[in-house]
Amino acid sequence: MFRSILFLLLTTTLLCSQSQTDLAYYLPQDISYNESIPTPQSIIGHNVGEWHITHDKLVHYMYALANASDRITIEDRGKTFEDRPLILLTITSPQNHQNLDKIKTKHLDATEKNSTTFKNRPVVVYQGYSIHGNEPSGSNAALLVAYYLAAAEGAEIENLLNNTVILFDPSFNPDGLQRFAYWANTNRNINLNPDPNDREYSEVWPGGRTNHYWFDMNRDWLPVQLPESRARIKTFHDWLPNILTDHHEMGTNSSFFFQPGIPSRTHPLTPKLNQELTKGIAEYHAKALDKIGSLYYSEESFDDFYYGKGSTFPDINGGIGILFEQASSRGHVQESDNGLLTFPFTIRNQFTASLSTLSAAVGMRQEILKYQHDFFKNARNEASKEKNKAIVFGNTKDASRTKHLAEILYRHKIKFHELKTDFTEDGKTFKKGNAFIVPKNQKNTRLINAMFEKRTSFQDSLFYDISAWTFPLAFNLDYSETTTANAGNVINELKHKRGGVTSKSEYAYLFEWHEYYTPKLLNKILNKGLRAKVSLKQFRSNGKSYDYGTIMIPAKNQKLNTTELYLFLEDLAQESHITIDAVSTGLNEGIDLGSRNFRSVELPKIALLVGDGMSSYDAGEIWHLLDTRYDIIATKLDTKSIGRADLSRYNTIIMVNSNSGLSETNTKKLKSWIEAGGTLVAYRNALSWLNSKEILKIDFKKRNNIKAKNINFEQRSNFRGAQVIGGAIFNTKIDRTHPINFGITSYELPMFRNTTLFIKADKNSYNNPIQYTEKPLLSGYISEENLDSLSLSVPLKIGRLGRGKIIGFTDNTNFRAFWYGTNRLLMNAVFFRDEM
Numbered sequence: 001m002f003r004s005i006l007f008l009l010l011t012t013t014l015l016c017s018q019s020q021t022d023l024a025y026y027l028p029q030d031i032s033y034n035e036s037i038p039t040p041q042s043i044i045g046h047n048v049g050e051w052h053i054t055h056d057k058l059v060h061y062m063y064a065l066a067n068a069s070d071r072i073t074i075e076d077r078g079k080t081f082e083d084r085p086l087i088l089l090t091i092t093s094p095q096n097h098q099n100l101d102k103i104k105t106k107h108l109d110a111t112e113k114n115s116t117t118f119k120n121r122p123v124v125v126y127q128g129y130s131i132h133g134n135e136p137s138g139s140n141a142a143l144l145v146a147y148y149l150a151a152a153e154g155a156e157i158e159n160l161l162n163n164t165v166i167l168f169d170p171s172f173n174p175d176g177l178q179r180f181a182y183w184a185n186t187n188r189n190i191n192l193n194p195d196p197n198d199r200e201y202s203e204v205w206p207g208g209r210t211n212h213y214w215f216d217m218n219r220d221w222l223p224v225q226l227p228e229s230r231a232r233i234k235t236f237h238d239w240l241p242n243i244l245t246d247h248h249e250m251g252t253n254s255s256f257f258f259q260p261g262i263p264s265r266t267h268p269l270t271p272k273l274n275q276e277l278t279k280g281i282a283e284y285h286a287k288a289l290d291k292i293g294s295l296y297y298s299e300e301s302f303d304d305f306y307y308g309k310g311s312t313f314p315d316i317n318g319g320i321g322i323l324f325e326q327a328s329s330r331g332h333v334q335e336s337d338n339g340l341l342t343f344p345f346t347i348r349n350q351f352t353a354s355l356s357t358l359s360a361a362v363g364m365r366q367e368i369l370k371y372q373h374d375f376f377k378n379a380r381n382e383a384s385k386e387k388n389k390a391i392v393f394g395n396t397k398d399a400s401r402t403k404h405l406a407e408i409l410y411r412h413k414i415k416f417h418e419l420k421t422d423f424t425e426d427g428k429t430f431k432k433g434n435a436f437i438v439p440k441n442q443k444n445t446r447l448i449n450a451m452f453e454k455r456t457s458f459q460d461s462l463f464y465d466i467s468a469w470t471f472p473l474a475f476n477l478d479y480s481e482t483t484t485a486n487a488g489n490v491i492n493e494l495k496h497k498r499g500g501v502t503s504k505s506e507y508a509y510l511f512e513w514h515e516y517y518t519p520k521l522l523n524k525i526l527n528k529g530l531r532a533k534v535s536l537k538q539f540r541s542n543g544k545s546y547d548y549g550t551i552m553i554p555a556k557n558q559k560l561n562t563t564e565l566y567l568f569l570e571d572l573a574q575e576s577h578i579t580i581d582a583v584s585t586g587l588n589e590g591i592d593l594g595s596r597n598f599r600s601v602e603l604p605k606i607a608l609l610v611g612d613g614m615s616s617y618d619a620g621e622i623w624h625l626l627d628t629r630y631d632i633i634a635t636k637l638d639t640k641s642i643g644r645a646d647l648s649r650y651n652t653i654i655m656v657n658s659n660s661g662l663s664e665t666n667t668k669k670l671k672s673w674i675e676a677g678g679t680l681v682a683y684r685n686a687l688s689w690l691n692s693k694e695i696l697k698i699d700f701k702k703r704n705n706i707k708a709k710n711i712n713f714e715q716r717s718n719f720r721g722a723q724v725i726g727g728a729i730f731n732t733k734i735d736r737t738h739p740i741n742f743g744i745t746s747y748e749l750p751m752f753r754n755t756t757l758f759i760k761a762d763k764n765s766y767n768n769p770i771q772y773t774e775k776p777l778l779s780g781y782i783s784e785e786n787l788d789s790l791s792l793s794v795p796l797k798i799g800r801l802g803r804g805k806i807i808g809f810t811d812n813t814n815f816r817a818f819w820y821g822t823n824r825l826l827m828n829a830v831f832f833r834d835e836m
């Protein structure tokens with residue numbers, strides 16, 4: 001009886017709530033709206049909040065608004081991986097639209113000059129929504145915000161539009177938004193069900209949070225590795241907005257959060273005034289949410305430390321980033337600690353915060369404009385003190401890796417120069433064409449510091465995201481402080497190093513394994529059915545030294561005749577930006593080309609385990625790496641499909657960070673495949689599972705059982721959180737003779753780590769090809785206890801099982817697509833597995 005009454009009450013409340021999806025529920029009713037402007041319903045066919053907006057309908061509506069309103073222009077800035085448009089609306093008064101280029105010029109001039117006026121200049125606000133696709137209230141609210149800005153009438157809206165230029169990004173993540181809308185809509189009941197156990201509220205793997213390759217795009221503002229990020233970063237630097245808003249969702253039982261975050265977790269390079277202004281803007285949010293009776297909080301969670309997030313990236317670029325987090329209905333309505341949480345309610349909160357942001361921008365306009373002007377004025381003063389100081393970075397053997405770091409600088413409008421000539425600094429050699437010089441005396445000097453600094457001292461020991469991202473360490477490039485004395489021309493256009501074959505050979509071809517794209521080249525050679533071998537030792541041929549891992553392609557006894565082979569290799573070398581040397585003899589200094597120390601390389605046939613139990617982030621990073629950079633096909637093998645899959649099709653299976661997700665039957669099948677000669681490459685927590693299943697015996701270090709002393713109940717969460725390695729950079733010493741390290745030119749390798757798995761070093765040193773140094777911390781936070789455990793441990797364990805082997809990494813070698821420096825380790829595991 002009680003359940004029946006409760007269900008009746010829930011249903012009655014639900015129906016009442018869901019009737020509030022018309023515009024009156026959301027929009028201010030004390031003003032009029034231009035009837036010539038199309039409402040969302042008139043274009044998309046349903047009320048906002050009745051269904052989850054799909055990206056195609058969202059785009060259709062934005063174009064309809066742009067066609068109907070002289071307040072809006074629209075542009076298509078590119079495509080996602082799934083070929084969806086990355087649109088941007090520019091919203092301002094018609095008069096401002098007529099003078100938009102002049103407004104932009106004056107706005108940017110204020111960041112270049114020491115004296116300017118703020119009285120007659122609009123403030124620039126970038127409003128962006130739903131960078132996580134399954135946090136949809138933002139993009140659904142964008143329908144309403146855009147309509148309001150196009151249709152609202154009266155003195156207040158005219159004043160707002162006259163004093164603002166709004167860069168309006170209705171969907172940061174089109175692919176993810178579309179994926180989640182499909183899920184929520186296909187599982188929607190006519191009679192909406194708030195039971196959190198309903199399928200509607202539990203997405204299938206990998207969910208709609210991420211983009212096509214399963215990346216969390218709210219971590220890519222600084223690395224800029226994805227097309228969605230590249231479009232918005234170009235817009236950002238073209239305009240340098242004063243405020244940028246980033247609309248998210250959080251747990252269903254929460255309320256509504258707006259920044260500032262926890263004060264002690266703000267990056268030290270962020271000016272104190274930034275947070276004070278953020279707090280001033282927060283008062284507008286509080287007032288607006290009070291008016292509609294919504295619960296909220298601020299300064300209790302989240303932070304402003306990692307500059308790669310949307311709400312923090314503006315802080316190092318003279319703007320103010322603001323994070324909004326709305327409790328998520330994750331569908332159309334769901335039970336919560338705060339009562340029934342409806343989708344329209346979540347949309348209304350996001351809409352309200354959008355308008356309060358614009359009210360704050362207008363109300364604090366001169367204060368905010370002055371802040372940006374002073375930010376860059378102070379930055380220029382700091383830069384002038386650097387005079388002719390500079391940073392040089394590069395690698396003498398890998399122009400591509402160097403170029404890809406330079407690409408990031410280029411996208412952030414950081415100036416850098418080519419080298420006049422080769423030179424040595426701090427014992428490191430920098431080669432013209434393989435290195436660049438970044439002057440410290442330039443406008444973006446603070447951004448340069450944020451990208452290149454190594455930081456090991458912190459005010460707080462808890463981090464919402466990673467605590468280190470030092471870019472030259474991520475790329476494993478030499479870098480050093482230098483002067484501009486060695487600087488040549490400013491780089492205005494980045495070009496890849498020219499590749500090619502030195503000449504036609506009737507004997508053999510050689511190329512070293514140092515360049516970033518050598519795996520792409522080798523894979524295409526093997527895929528053509530050609531024979532290739534790898535050198536296990538160093539040697540000299542024709543007066544040139546060749547390193548461990550050099551690839552040799554015999555000219556004879558191939559599928560192609562010598563002319564066809566030469567032309568084929570020439571095309572591949574140019575495409576991969578690699579030089580291939582033609583040799584006319586097999587006689588060398590050191591091993592000869594017919595030596596048994598040249599071993600045949602087999603074409604990789606890869607399966608990547610995905611699905612339940614597997615980390616979609618880690619799997620997506622590997623999928624992206626193989627597919628977009630190396631043109632290597634990997635079968636995405638779902639864990640639920642292993643039972644019926646013919647595993648003999650693959651010689652390599654990759655298992656990412658996971659709790660496995662495999663049944664006992666499938667575990668036995670995987671084990672049998674390894675015993676028959678397969679190679680399993682495993683990452684992070686998968687190693688614990690392999691150890692528990694006795695597939696790979698691992699001697700883990702026991703973590704110290706840290707006792708809480710003088711820690712009260714309120715502090716317990718922070719005490720535990722301080723023992724987490726959220727993401728930091730550590731130094732290792734490597735054995736360059738081991739195939740896992742082929743292509744790495746130095747004897748040290750920076751590695752990214754965000755786990756507390758510690759493996760004891762093997763008693764035989766040759767089984768420790770990568771080992772953390774005694775004092776490994778390079779950049780980021782780690783507790784003293786964890787640092788002690790990490791010292792002299794190993795991030796790699798290689799074991800045998802029958803005729804096969806397991807290659808296990810405790811660390812993510814492919815982190816967020818910008819950890820170029822350790823991508824090589826996975827490629828070596830894939831290509832040279834038989835030699836380990």
